[in-house]
Amino acid sequence: MLMSAMYIVMESQFDYSVHDMPVLRRWWCLLLLENNSLNSCGKIFAHWTKECQELIAGKHTPVFSLKRKAEQQDIEETMTQTASDVQRMCMADSMQFCVYQTSNNTGERLLYPEVNFMKWVQCKTCRGWLHQDCAGIEMEPFDCGCEDSIEHPRIKDAVDSGGIHAVFSKTQIKTLHDDLLSGKIRSNRMFLWRNPATSLRLKQHLKIRTLSWSEQRMFELLRFIEEATTISEKIKRGEIHLLDFVFDVMLPELLIKALQEHGITRFRAEQMMACGNIF
Ligand SMILES: [Zn+2]
Ligand SMILES: [Zn+2]
Numbered sequence: 513m514l515m516s517a518m519y520i521v522m523e524s525q526f527d528y529s530v531h532d533m534p535v536l537r538r539w540w541c542l543l544l545l546e547n548n549s550l551n552s553c554g555k556i557f558a559h560w561t562k563e564c565q566e567l568i569a570g571k572h573t574p575v576f577s578l579k580r581k582a583e584q585q586d587i588e589e590t591m592t593q594t595a596s597d598v599q600r601m602c603m604a605d606s607m608q609f610c611v612y613q614t615s616n617n618t619g620e621r622l623l624y625p626e627v628n629f630m631k632w633v634q635c636k637t638c639r640g641w642l643h644q645d646c647a648g649i650e651m652e653p654f655d656c657g658c659e660d661s662i663e664h665p666r667i668k669d670a671v672d673s674g675g676i677h678a679v680f681s682k683t684q685i686k687t688l689h690d691d692l693l694s695g696k697i698r699s700n701r702m703f704l705w706r707n708p709a710t711s712l713r714l715k716q717h718l719k720i721r722t723l724s725w726s727e728q729r730m731f732e733l734l735r736f737i738e739e740a741t742t743i744s745e746k747i748k749r750g751e752i753h754l755l756d757f758v759f760d761v762m763l764p765e766l767l768i769k770a771l772q773e774h775g776i777t778r779f780r781a782e783q784m785m786a787c788g789n790i791f
């Protein structure tokens with residue numbers, strides 16, 4: 513009955529049948545056994561108690577876990593994420609590299625306010641959390657890059673000796689451009705380019721400052737971007753603001769993309785861009 517009540521409250525589809533009842537009963541019994549000491553009986557079901565909030569936030573380590581059905585797992589994960597979004601901190605946020613820029617100080621999410629469900633990944637080493645968007649790559653188990661175990665690709669060297677072609681392709685640039693515009697890839701820079709008034713200070717913070725390529729290589733890359741995306745035509749027709757787009761969005765996103773192809777997370781790529789040692 514509690515189970516049904518929960519589903520109704522969460523407005524979820526009923527995805528269990530009478531055949532699941534023995535498993536569900538066992539699950540509930542285990543929950544009760546795990547979480548109720550003699551003097552805190554029932555606290556777990558009262559949403560205002562610390563015990564219950566911790567359970568929802570996934571901070572309770574169960575003594576025993578049942579294997580869940582796939583659909584059930586999805587629903588439970590969504591519940592966990594919703595509850596813990598409030599408390600979980602994206603590692604990229606303190607350096608102002610988070611795609612969403614959640615902030616513990618203001619309690620405000622500045623970017624992509626329309627996104628309700630954010631996926632999270634946890635680093636196997638430091639146990640820190642990142643938004644899936646702030647990681648930008650998928651791997652199992654997830655490694656945020658804190659161990660610095662992935663060898664730094666020598667992008668600057670490759671570009672210096674082989675030219676832009678050695679690292680970037682027009683197809684890659686075109687795909688990235690389209691994904692940024694469609695929102696398939698979420699980027700703080702893209703959001704701020706579209707909504708600069710959100711935070712000019714942040715927009716400034718995310719500008720590329722440390723590119724040590726020769727001017728010739730730089731010019732080549734900008735040319736490459738313009739050609740791959742037809743931005744060039746538009747700039748010639750007077751849409752000068754697109755120059756900003758090339759510098760402030762496409763260029764950094766392209767460098768991040770290049771690093772991600774070496775298994776480096778967006779978060780780590782941002783740190784590398786900020787210290788500039790590989791560009
Ligand atoms: Zn984030
Ligand atoms: Zn880590």
Ligand SMILES: [Zn+2]
Nearest residue numbers: 659660664784
């Ligand atoms: Zn390093």
